[in-house]
Amino acid sequence: xxxSKVRRYRKRxxxxxxxxxxxxxxxxxxxLPFLIATSVSLRSAAALSLELxxxxxxxxxxxxLAARYCPRVxxxxxxxxxxxxxxxxxxxxxxxxxRGVVDALGIYIYLMAVNGMTLTQTNALTKxxxxxxxxxxxxxxxxxxxxxMFVISFFREYLGSGTLWGNPVAVFLRLPGVLVPFFGxxxxxxxxxxxxxxxxxxxxxxxRERALREARFSIIENDVVL
Amino acid sequence: xxxxxxxAPHIRMSQTTRxxxxxAIAALSFLYAMAFYYHGPRSLVLGLFSVFVCLLCDxxxxxxxxxxxxxxxxxxxxxxxxxxxxxxxxVEYRIVAVAGIFxxxxxxxxxxxxxxxxFNPAAAGFSFAAICFEDALFTYPPADLKLPLWQTxxxxxxxxxxxxxxxxxxxxxxxxxxxxxxxxxPMGATNxxxxxxxxxxxxxxxxxxxxxxxxxxxxxxxxxxxxxxxAAGGLASVGFELATGLLLFGGIFLLGDPVTTPKREMSKxxxxxxxxxxxxLFRHFxxxxxxxxxxxxxxxxxxWGFDMVGERxxxxxxxxxxxxxxxxxxxKKA
Numbered sequence: 001x002x003x004s005k006v007r008r009y010r011k012r013x014x015x016x017x018x019x020x021x022x023x024x025x026x027x028x029x030x031x032l033p034f035l036i037a038t039s040v041s042l043r044s045a046a047a048l049s050l051e052l053x054x055x056x057x058x059x060x061x062x063x064x065l066a067a068r069y070c071p072r073v074x075x076x077x078x079x080x081x082x083x084x085x086x087x088x089x090x091x092x093x094x095x096x097x098x099r100g101v102v103d104a105l106g107i108y109i110y111l112m113a114v115n116g117m118t119l120t121q122t123n124a125l126t127k128x129x130x131x132x133x134x135x136x137x138x139x140x141x142x143x144x145x146x147x148x149m150f151v152i153s154f155f156r157e158y159l160g161s162g163t164l165w166g167n168p169v170a171v172f173l174r175l176p177g178v179l180v181p182f183f184g185x186x187x188x189x190x191x192x193x194x195x196x197x198x199x200x201x202x203x204x205x206x207x208r209e210r211a212l213r214e215a216r217f218s219i220i221e222n223d224v225v226l
Numbered sequence: 227x228x229x230x231x232x233x234a235p236h237i238r239m240s241q242t243t244r245x246x247x248x249x250a251i252a253a254l255s256f257l258y259a260m261a262f263y264y265h266g267p268r269s270l271v272l273g274l275f276s277v278f279v280c281l282l283c284d285x286x287x288x289x290x291x292x293x294x295x296x297x298x299x300x301x302x303x304x305x306x307x308x309x310x311x312x313x314x315x316x317v318e319y320r321i322v323a324v325a326g327i328f329x330x331x332x333x334x335x336x337x338x339x340x341x342x343x344x345f346n347p348a349a350a351g352f353s354f355a356a357i358c359f360e361d362a363l364f365t366y367p368p369a370d371l372k373l374p375l376w377q378t379x380x381x382x383x384x385x386x387x388x389x390x391x392x393x394x395x396x397x398x399x400x401x402x403x404x405x406x407x408x409x410x411x412p413m414g415a416t417n418x419x420x421x422x423x424x425x426x427x428x429x430x431x432x433x434x435x436x437x438x439x440x441x442x443x444x445x446x447x448x449x450x451x452x453x454x455x456x457a458a459g460g461l462a463s464v465g466f467e468l469a470t471g472l473l474l475f476g477g478i479f480l481l482g483d484p485v486t487t488p489k490r491e492m493s494k495x496x497x498x499x500x501x502x503x504x505x506x507l508f509r510h511f512x513x514x515x516x517x518x519x520x521x522x523x524x525x526x527x528x529x530w531g532f533d534m535v536g537e538r539x540x541x542x543x544x545x546x547x548x549x550x551x552x553x554x555x556x557x558k559k560a
Contacts (some may be wrong), residue, residue, distance in 0.1 A: 174358075189336065
């Protein structure tokens, strides 16, 4: 009964762990500057998420090939060149849909070419890396970044500007202070605390599951002996 | 024998957290009495409301983190009492609530609560409110105007002498008005004589060590004399800098917080001097008329450095048998 509960719990939280509690953005702080400084409107969250999707997925795909066919020394150069090229393409594409937002984001649009998530994960690839799990993991990481961006942006845009997706909405009390970058740190800190609590809970359940399994095996062994 | 583990420092004193908080509450009560005299019952209701918000947040946070709330801990009451005193008497209740919630939920509880908070909760709460509601927090009602409990928009609000100083002007108030707090300003920070009495009371009770406020005020005075913001000259500038804004109030109630300040006496002096320099930098180059809370928050983040250096110097002095700078001499071996 306990094991079925554990399995149900883990199944339900598998996606949450991938998108939130095990996200490299929260766990090792990759792409944190974007999360803190630019998460002030939902439109910028959408623009940066789409840009990261193009840059990260594209660079990972090329890096997989580079890991297989190129010497180790030239791989970082290829990865950065690819991400820069993809960033420029993404920027042109985003300018059509989010013109004002792209202008407002300024340097952060260009910094996406050398974002921590892409650089770390592309350089960690080896010639034995399997494409499908790598690309699946990359997509989940981008999704995790997007979820966090949207959550923080929603909170900050609603309270700070009194708008949602640029449209004015009724807000009880406007707090322009939440638009200041330091508040981004505070929100990320709270999210990190939430992720830690969730991870602790999952770890506790996993340990209980292992203990139950061991107990069951020892009972079977005892029965056999008897 | 039962061994109990406690975090350092392992120094026991007769002074208790409850006693320190009770002293602070007693001192703050005098300021509320003056605020009541000048602005009527609204000032008291603001204080009660702020205390209620801070206590409620503290209790709720304890419940969420599954900790038993210590009813003998008055730290939330002190934070709640300090916050409205730094604001004008005409401030809206919701602004006080925002400051209180930020102080407890963001600046106090996540760092471990009483005795563990890195930043002064009241300073953090006020700073956040100042960023969010700059216009509401830096315009004040006239000194002796009795305010209604709920409506505040029926009278004209004025700027404080601190604002005049920021513009490079000279406040047009005589010395007696400045001492008695008969000018527009924060509810509890204008009564200079009462504040000095509070400082004497807290120092005599041992709640605040004399070294830090003295070094802080002396540094501010020296810098105000050397680099006057007022056209009236160096000496007048010293008086204006010390008497206006939140400087005196912050120097007593925010800087004197034993949790967010260094532990050793010489570190306290160094901390006071550096805080004075930082406050004057904020006053000279900051955008807001009041930068003491921001300066203190920055200094709070550097407390560990003061403690570390102070400890090393103290250890070196002990080794060299030079005394401890804490007033006691190391006895020589027979």
